[in-house]
Amino acid sequence: xxxxxxDGILVGSVVSLGAIGLTMVMHLLxxxxxxxxxxxxxxxxxxxxxxxxxxxxxxxxxxxxxPLSLTFALFLAILVSMxxxxxxxxxxxxxxxxxxxxxxGPLSMVFASFGVALIVRSVISLIFGLKPRLxxxxxxxxxxxSTDPHLLVKPDQVFVFGAAVLIMLVLHLVLxxxxxxxxxxxxxxxxTLAQVAxxxxxxxxxxxxxxxxxxxxxxxxxHALDNQVxxxxxxxxxxxxxxxxxxGGIGSVYGAVIGGFLVGIAFGLxxxxxxxxxxxAMPFLIILAVLxxxxxxxxxxxx
Amino acid sequence: xxxxxxVLSVDGLVAGYVKDLPILDRVSLQLTERxxxxxxGPNGAGxxxxxxxxxxxxxxxxxxxxxxxxxxxxxxxxxxxxxxxSYVPQTENIFRTLTVRQNLLLVLRRSKSGARRLxxxxxxFPPLAEKQRARAESLSGGQRQMLAIAMALAIEPSVIxxxxxxxxxxxxxxxxxxxxxxxxxxxxxxxxxxxxxxxQALSIADHCYIxxxxxxxxxxxxxxxxxxxxxxxxxxxGKRVDTP
Amino acid sequence: xxxxxxxxxxxxxxxxxxxxxxxxxxxHWGNTGLFNGGIAAFFGMGAxxxxxxxxxxxxxxxGGFDLFYPVxxxxxxVASGLLAWIVGxxxxxxxxxxxxIATFGVAVAFESFVRNSEWLTGGAKGxxxxxxxxxxxxxxxxxxxxxxxxxxxxxxxxxxxxxGRLIRSPYGRLLRAIREDEHAAQSLGKNPARIRLASFIxxxxxxxxxxxxxATFYAFVSPDDVLPILTFQIWAMLIVGxxxxxxxxxxxxxxxxxxxxxxGWVLARLAPVELQLYTGTIQYILIGxxxxxxxxxxxxGLLPEKLVISQSGGETPRRPVQST
Numbered sequence: 051x052x053x054x055x056x057d058g059i060l061v062g063s064v065v066s067l068g069a070i071g072l073t074m075v076m077h078l079l080x081x082x083x084x085x086x087x088x089x090x091x092x093x094x095x096x097x098x099x100x101x102x103x104x105x106x107x108x109x110x111x112x113x114x115x116x117p118l119s120l121t122f123a124l125f126l127a128i129l130v131s132m133x134x135x136x137x138x139x140x141x142x143x144x145x146x147x148x149x150x151x152x153x154x155g156p157l158s159m160v161f162a163s164f165g166v167a168l169i170v171r172s173v174i175s176l177i178f179g180l181k182p183r184l185x186x187x188x189x190x191x192x193x194x195x196s197t198d199p200h201l202l203v204k205p206d207q208v209f210v211f212g213a214a215v216l217i218m219l220v221l222h223l224v225l226x227x228x229x230x231x232x233x234x235x236x237x238x239x240x241x242t243l244a245q246v247a248x249x250x251x252x253x254x255x256x257x258x259x260x261x262x263x264x265x266x267x268x269x270x271x272x273h274a275l276d277n278q279v280x281x282x283x284x285x286x287x288x289x290x291x292x293x294x295x296x297x298g299g300i301g302s303v304y305g306a307v308i309g310g311f312l313v314g315i316a317f318g319l320x321x322x323x324x325x326x327x328x329x330x331a332m333p334f335l336i337i338l339a340v341l342x343x344x345x346x347x348x349x350x351x352x353x
Numbered sequence: 354x355x356x357x358x359x360v361l362s363v364d365g366l367v368a369g370y371v372k373d374l375p376i377l378d379r380v381s382l383q384l385t386e387r388x389x390x391x392x393x394g395p396n397g398a399g400x401x402x403x404x405x406x407x408x409x410x411x412x413x414x415x416x417x418x419x420x421x422x423x424x425x426x427x428x429x430x431x432x433x434x435x436x437x438x439s440y441v442p443q444t445e446n447i448f449r450t451l452t453v454r455q456n457l458l459l460v461l462r463r464s465k466s467g468a469r470r471l472x473x474x475x476x477x478f479p480p481l482a483e484k485q486r487a488r489a490e491s492l493s494g495g496q497r498q499m500l501a502i503a504m505a506l507a508i509e510p511s512v513i514x515x516x517x518x519x520x521x522x523x524x525x526x527x528x529x530x531x532x533x534x535x536x537x538x539x540x541x542x543x544x545x546x547x548x549x550x551x552x553q554a555l556s557i558a559d560h561c562y563i564x565x566x567x568x569x570x571x572x573x574x575x576x577x578x579x580x581x582x583x584x585x586x587x588x589x590x591g592k593r594v595d596t597p
Numbered sequence: 598x599x600x601x602x603x604x605x606x607x608x609x610x611x612x613x614x615x616x617x618x619x620x621x622x623x624x625h626w627g628n629t630g631l632f633n634g635g636i637a638a639f640f641g642m643g644a645x646x647x648x649x650x651x652x653x654x655x656x657x658x659x660g661g662f663d664l665f666y667p668v669x670x671x672x673x674x675v676a677s678g679l680l681a682w683i684v685g686x687x688x689x690x691x692x693x694x695x696x697x698i699a700t701f702g703v704a705v706a707f708e709s710f711v712r713n714s715e716w717l718t719g720g721a722k723g724x725x726x727x728x729x730x731x732x733x734x735x736x737x738x739x740x741x742x743x744x745x746x747x748x749x750x751x752x753x754x755x756x757x758x759x760x761g762r763l764i765r766s767p768y769g770r771l772l773r774a775i776r777e778d779e780h781a782a783q784s785l786g787k788n789p790a791r792i793r794l795a796s797f798i799x800x801x802x803x804x805x806x807x808x809x810x811x812a813t814f815y816a817f818v819s820p821d822d823v824l825p826i827l828t829f830q831i832w833a834m835l836i837v838g839x840x841x842x843x844x845x846x847x848x849x850x851x852x853x854x855x856x857x858x859x860x861g862w863v864l865a866r867l868a869p870v871e872l873q874l875y876t877g878t879i880q881y882i883l884i885g886x887x888x889x890x891x892x893x894x895x896x897x898g899l900l901p902e903k904l905v906i907s908q909s910g911g912e913t914p915r916r917p918v919q920s921t
Contacts, residue, residue: 082694084701146889154896157632160697161836164829165888172881180874232459236448242410243448245430246440247460247504289705292698327713334702338687341699345691 052199054318060207060276061290062314063214064090067269068287069294069306070221071139071262077238077301078258079151081159085142085166086266087288091174093135093267094274094283098178100127101185117205119190120275128271132264139263140256142166167284175281182280210272217268218307221261225303234258238301286330290317293333297340299350308348312336359383359421360543361407361512366416366426368406375414376402378567382545384512384560389535389544391554391575394564400547401443403564404514407545408433408440420512434463439505443516443547446501449490453481453500456489460507474503495526502530506537513537515546519553531557555579603739608858610746613753614810616850619834620756620843621803627841628764629796630776631689634697635704636804636831638684639677641823643805644812645711645718647673651813652727659717666730670809677805678798685797690790704828712820723819727812749810756803760843772796804831826881830857833888839897857884 072086104123105112111123146166150158192202225231236244237254245251270283294313298305313333320332340347361384369375376399384390392400405411407418409428418426420436433440448456457474461467475482478499484492489500498518505513518534519527527550534544535557548554555561558575563584571583578584618640625631633639651669654661664672688699711718718724735741763769774781775789783789812818830853838849860883864876872879 076694080694082697084697146893150892150896154892157693157697158892158896160632160634160694161832162889162892164832165885165892168826168829168881168885169889172878172885175878176875176882180878229458229462232448232451232455233462235450236459239448239450240445242430243442243445246408246410246433246442248431248434248463248508249459250429250431289702292702296695296698325713328709331702331706331709334706337699337702341688341691341695345695 051322053201054322055315056201056203056207056318057321058315058318059311060211060314061317062311063211064269064273064310065287065290065294065313066307066310067214067217067265067272068291069298069310070218070303071258071264071266072291073295073298073300073302073306074234074238074258074262076295078241078255079147079156079159081147081151081156081163082292084160084163084288085170086163086262087291088167088170088284089135089139089263089266090270090273090287091171091281091284092138093131093270094279095174095178096134096267097124097127097131097271097274098183098185098279100130103127114186114188117190118209119186119188119206120209121186124185124271124275128268131271132267135267135270136260136262136264139266140259143255143259167288171281171284178281180281182278184278185275204276206275210275213268214272217265221265221303230257289330289333289337293336293340295347296337297347299347301351302347302349305347305349358386360386361545362417362419363403363407364417364419366403366406366413366418368402368411368413368416370402370411372412372414376411376567377406379416380564380567380569381416382562382569382572384543384545386543387538387541388559389538389546389557390560390562391546391548391558392562392564393548393551393554394570397566398564399567400564401516402567404440404516404545404547408438408514434460434508434510437508437511438514439508439510439512440514441501441505441516441518443520447489447492447497447504450488452486452488453492454485456500456504457481457507460504464508470507470509474507477506478503494521495523498522498526498530502533511542513542513544515544517547517549519548519550527553551584552579603742606739606742606746608854610742610749610814611811612851612854613746613749614807614814615831615834615854616847617749617753617756617810618804618807618831619838619846619850620753620760621800621807622831622835623840623843623846624760624763624796624800624803626835627846628769628772628776629793629800630693631793631797631800632693632697632700633797633800634699634701634828635684635707636828637823637825638700638704638707639681639801639804640808640811640827641704641707641711641818642677642680643673643808644818644822645673645724646676646805647809648724648727648812648818649718651730652724655724655726658719658724658726660724661726666813670806670813673809673812674802674805677808678802680805681798681801682794685794685801689793689797701825701828704823704825708820708823711823719819721820723817723821725817727816729813729816745814749814752806752810756806757843757847760803764843826884829884829888833884833891836888836891836896853884853887856887 068087068090072083075083075086101121101124104126105121111126112121114121115125146162147159150162190204190206192204195201195203225235233244233249234254234257236247236249237251241251273283290313294309295306297312298307298309313336316332316336317329320329363380363382365379365381366377367375367379368377380403382390392403394400402411406413409430409432413426416426417424420438425436448459451459457471458467461470464470475485480496481500481503484496489497492500502518518530522530531553534546537544546554546558555575555578560572561575561578562572563570618636622633622636625633647669649660650662650664650672651666652661653663684700684703688696691699712721714720732741735744771792775792834849834853835846836849837852838847839845857880860880861876864879865873868876
């Protein structure tokens, strides 16, 4: 049971990072972005590419960092991946969503996001193949941290959790202590007044995509680190990330974090309680529960 | 067309929220340096719309808006502060989820002397200094209005647009706000004001424009209109004047 | 020659079956303004229920009641209606983006359920043992396909004209009124929630009919028939054809289905052996491009609806953020 909780917290870290970007975009642009989860896939694959690249250029980076299976090359690749995934998010917005929201309504953006998700996922499949891959062929043993109850934890998992928390902490500091963070929060609360206060909306929108994309990219790598790099990562997370966003309240970064861990833990427990194979449906149950109990989510506002 | 000493000029403005459905029908006004012009009129006259059009929040389909001769019709609202214009909306004029301090720091983002200005503002508004770390939503109505005005003053504007600053305030607080506003002109600020509180507004204004059904009705020096019977008639819905 | 005609019949039958689903979606979206992101669930419900009710008994498998076909078909339609009722009551009052997510979730949950409940739905291997109605009686396969096509066409025509009359009726005007401005409709004493629910159920039953016919045609159904790609295909058909009008829905169905099958055919013939595995992937890219392309270039579709925009009186809702 506790093992399930631990595994759930790990999944939660990934979902939280993915949900932060989604909640910001959904709140700002008022549309359910079905392509957000594909940013996780993009992140995982970009990291793969740069990991191999760095390893071939500087073979020394092939060394693993401490007890992790994470190599220095991969560590650098994660940073590059975050930047590039963030950029691809804003590029997709400029190419597709921006033009649609200027000419058509928010629902057209939702359809378009279906289309974008399909394209991204399929192009990745085409380029990299359908077969899943691994960052590292090393087999990393799980460490027994307790014998009664029997608890296993992989060093990579500790890294993922730690890195996720660190990223969220940095984001928190930006939001609470920098004027740029105030600008982001101002736009979230009242875009018109924010403009009157001198905030340029197009800049904030671009930054929201970049930050959201970067976080999602990191989430993708973190997930793949503990599992596999495959084209279906996004597909597998789309409902979970929506569930976290809805549970936390659309527009609330802190809500997305809490929602993400909630979904992760529920996943962990579901694997223990429900028969296997049903777990993909679990985020849907969370969504239903939230809409039933408190539709605006934990920190959201009723509209 | 723009008389000397005119800081803001609106000419034949046609504007509205929805295209092809204008609310303002060829409205004109002039705001002279270091003066207060007040816009009054019955409900639905388009007073707020006029202010919002100047602030770039409402689409302009015809006519001109100029700031010291420079065309500013159709600007983006975020360009206002660079032009030295501040706008204080009637409602939702502060960020409730930010603290008082964060609200002001946000507006002072681009200022080079932000810290100094912040201290000056706290000096001007001691109650805000006291509550600077409190979330804005915990402030009383009067304190929120004070914060909204402080935010407007932060960029040291030359023009302030205000939409019913006395709304929701007690008569005493309303009087204080309007008196304070009068004091600002001595510091070189020109103010365009929309007000429902006619008597108080006319007592501090220099010039007054009356709007009804989206059109100019009459305008003139404030003290003259204070005693003009036509003003009352327009308000009671009777008389309408067709101004060119 | 018979081969080409035979293939044509096959193609047209499927196009017509899917066109029925598009008509159902048009009732949801084009006429009532409801975003159904879970078409696959209602389609699947119709399919599975029909096979369960009308199939012959299979060892160790639930179902196989071998009911008279019209009863099985009706059962499929009713089942999808019931599912729609449950989903509708739970989700219809939601904002459009929540509704999209919730209905999408329904489809994911449905697929997960049928894929794992082997005792009920045959799990991943699907349900077999269905005998196509009158197949044995007719004998000749080509003749049977022709008759079945005629049957599907009859259903399509009935749905098309039925919906046409519905849309031109006062009820139809009411639907559009609710779509445009719910508050105004409410002030006229109508109950928008109940009317939307009725529309949702009806549209879902039409989609369920499509699913039932699909299952009948293949005499088989499996979880791979209820994947999200089906939802995207039906949406693409509506977007291409023109949301809000039934003629557009039909056109979109045939155009997209033609594009889908011909691209599949072309890719299978022209793609090198190593890429054969990826023909599906390439088709997904194509349909994604069609959706995005149409929305960018011609969001009103090939046959746009002539909209009468009512002026929304009273409070203007807060506009979504417009970036410059």
